[in-house]
Amino acid sequence: MGSKQQTVTVAGRKLKLTNLEKVLYPEAVTTKAEVIEYFQTIAPVMLPHIRRRAVTRKRWPDGPGTTDDPKDAFFRKNLEDSAPAWVPRLGMQHSDHVNIYPLAEDEAVLAWFGQVAALELHVPQWRFDASVAPFIPQDQEGEPPVAERRNPDRLVLDLDPGAGTDVTDCAQVARWCREVLDDIGLPSVPVTSGSKGIHLYAALDGSYTSDQVSEVAKELARSLEADHPKEVVSQMKKTARKGKVFIDWSQNNANKTTVAPYSLRGRPQPWVAAPRTWEELKDPDLGQLTFQEVLERVAEGTDPLADFGRYTDPGEADSPAVAEPAPKKTQQKTKDIEDALTKYRSMRDAAKTPEPVPEDSPAAREGNPIFVIQEHHATALHYDTRLERDGVLVSWAVPKGPPLEVGGQGLAVQTEDHPIEYAEFEGTIPKNEYGGGEVFIWDSGTVEIEKWEKKKVVFVLHGQPEGGLGGVPRRYALVQTDEKGKNWLIRLMKDQPKQSAARKSPAKKSPTQGKADSKTTPYSRTAKDEPVSLPDPLPSPMLATMGAAKDLRGEDWIFEAKWDGYRILSAVHHPNEEDTPGAVELRSRNGKDYTTVFPELAELADLAPPGTVLDGEVVALNSSHRPDFGLLQRRGRLTKKREIDRAAERIPVHYMVFDVLHTAEHGDLTDRPYTERREILRELVASGKQVQVPEDLGDELDHAVEISEELKLEGILAKRAKSTYRAGKRSDEWIKIKHDNHADVVIIGWRQGKSGRAKTFGSLLLAIEDDDGELTYAGRVGTGFSDAELTEIRQQLETITRKTPPVHDVPREDASDATWVTPKIHAEVKHSGITRDHRLRHPTWRTVKPTDA
Known part of the structure; x- marks a missing residue:
């Protein structure tokens, strides 16, 4: 993309690119061509976070300039008159006017943003109502319709370092925020902002208004300020921020926007609002990441937001953003059951997850109602507690597991109803699917429903002899604590069922219960002639x-x-x-x-x-x-x-x-x-x-x-x-x-490259050969190649193409645009280990091996 002007086709749209050699980031000598290429390469991981949102652009026609000579920028809300006719758009009603916003639905729109030097893309925490199709002038006549806002699908906290503090101080405050968010069932992901601070994102299910979410964020900020008055401030006044980190909770206001994950920033260096892992935030040298570093991370498979908020836009397709309507069911269902499972179906693709996704209405089931408690190792460990009622499993996520001591209680967050078949489900939900992680049955059995009211459920669980409930019947109460019906308390009631002596076995505590306080000794000793008591359960390891x-x-x-x-x-x-x-x-x-x-x-x-x-x-x-x-x-x-x-x-x-x-x-x-x-x-x-x-x-x-x-x-x-x-x-x-490990691999295919790699390849698909000569899929490598290697390898691969994959276990997402080759070319890659699904972790290209190696 080095020429001064050219017309390109991106996602089926023609776009004229000009002044490609113009330097937008002088300190890093980053050109407009490189900015556009960044937007194209990052699109697959960036678009899910900005689709269907009103995009406000911050533009620097001459680039941000240097530290000593910054350039002016301007915000642009209304869509430019010069925008290509294929840019999708929707109107939004403000108090006294309507603004027309572009929608970033595909790579073509991102490329146009780069062309007009819209380096920063700011979006709200809500999306437009999915029932209104985006307006595209070249395909439709008239004016863009005005669309309603949906409730926000994420909560955002902006941690801004005051004078005398830096991003590492923000990291500490982020960890405190994380603890509070985890306690209320909202696991969070940090994003170094690309400027000075850190953003925290927590996914929501759309049950709450922007005002309600803002109030929660405000109370969180105030409580942390009360707990850490020397480090945290929640006030807007800038004079109060010196030596402290400001938790800006106002980003959740419906009229506010936040710079989008993976957006560039208008700073002297081409920094990016980069999603990070919590492990990274412990680095004492934590800093902002440049776009080159972010591209390397994504190429290696590092995307901490990969499974973030997958349920917020049910059925959302990769492109375009508007989901197709759900297919008509083959059988007539009762309204109650259809309503109960419609949300469950909309959040899952039966082709991508091993979970049961029944198309038909559940058949009437005879016998006592059942329950299941599933240990769910997702973003955060929790225990899904499900009770059968009206043909489905009514479900709550219980972060710390059902309490096992009389009078004990904990948070329970109501989730979507599940089909009865889910009571037998154990397995691995793929990483990029909703609820990705391992699921194990902690206990199951029958349930006696003593009371089922709108705000209170009382029930007795009869689990398995070796189950997590300890093989004894247990009476619980679930009590609703908010108006929306989302948050509940689960309590083990004082009046417990009587049990026979034969069934009085000690209960297994849930893994997160009974842990000793860090300031106390987790073990106790008795007299030497008595057994020493051991902790139950065992503590977590260091x-x-x-x-x-x-x-x-x-x-x-x-x-x-x-x-x-x-x-x-x-x-x-x-x-x-x-x-x-x-x-x-x-x-x-x-x-x-x-x-x-x-x-x-x-x-x-x-x-x-x-x-x-x-x-x-x-x-x-x-x-x-x-x-x-x-x-x-x-x-x-x-x-x-x-x-x-x-x-x-x-x-x-x-x-x-x-x-x-x-x-x-x-x-x-x-x-x-x-x-x-x-x-x-x-x-x-x-x-x-x-x-x-x-x-x-x-x-x-x-x-x-x-x-x-x-x-x-x-x-x-x-x-x-x-x-x-x-x-x-x-x-x-x-x-x-x-250690940096090295692996001998065989090339089995390639994926088409984009932009500068359009004539070579984006990544190579690899397999590893075992002692018997059998090949198993080992992942893909897209980094470490010189320009000469890219060209030479592509030429070699062109001579050995085939129609079918040489191995059977290539994931669909890797195989979707692959060109397969006969496994003749052996090579060596560097990697940092083997993942749980037997793939090379973070592979980097080293060399083609001689045929006699």
């Missing part, structure tokens, strides 16, 4: 911070191998009878019970004394005796005893123990230094067939890295010799350092 060798300050570091497996805390309980070994309990970092999933690890009872709590990693080894996360996943997903027993023989797992938190002799060890705990561990626990206590890798970094690479491990863990064990906390006293 977590390491991602880092690099440069982060290791000082010399008191000990190095361990980093295993690619499941983090598991284990407890050896006291025997129930004399001469009976203690029972072993295995819990994941999220509290999931893996005791029956990995039965071979019961040998731990013979290797460690009762009263012992250990921390370690469960791994599965491949034929080369290397940790293989794919094999481990196959084991971890099994639930039926027969399947588990068979798999334990074919794919045995190993428990690599690296820490001890409690013993019957010493009691709580979490306040003891790491080196002391390791010494106790070596003396206390013997290695067995499936349980090992690996030696550490010493205190020399280079030596540790060399050994880890030789063993082909994921990396190393650096732990301070004096570090105490901080249960449930992430600490920079433990730092994980990953």
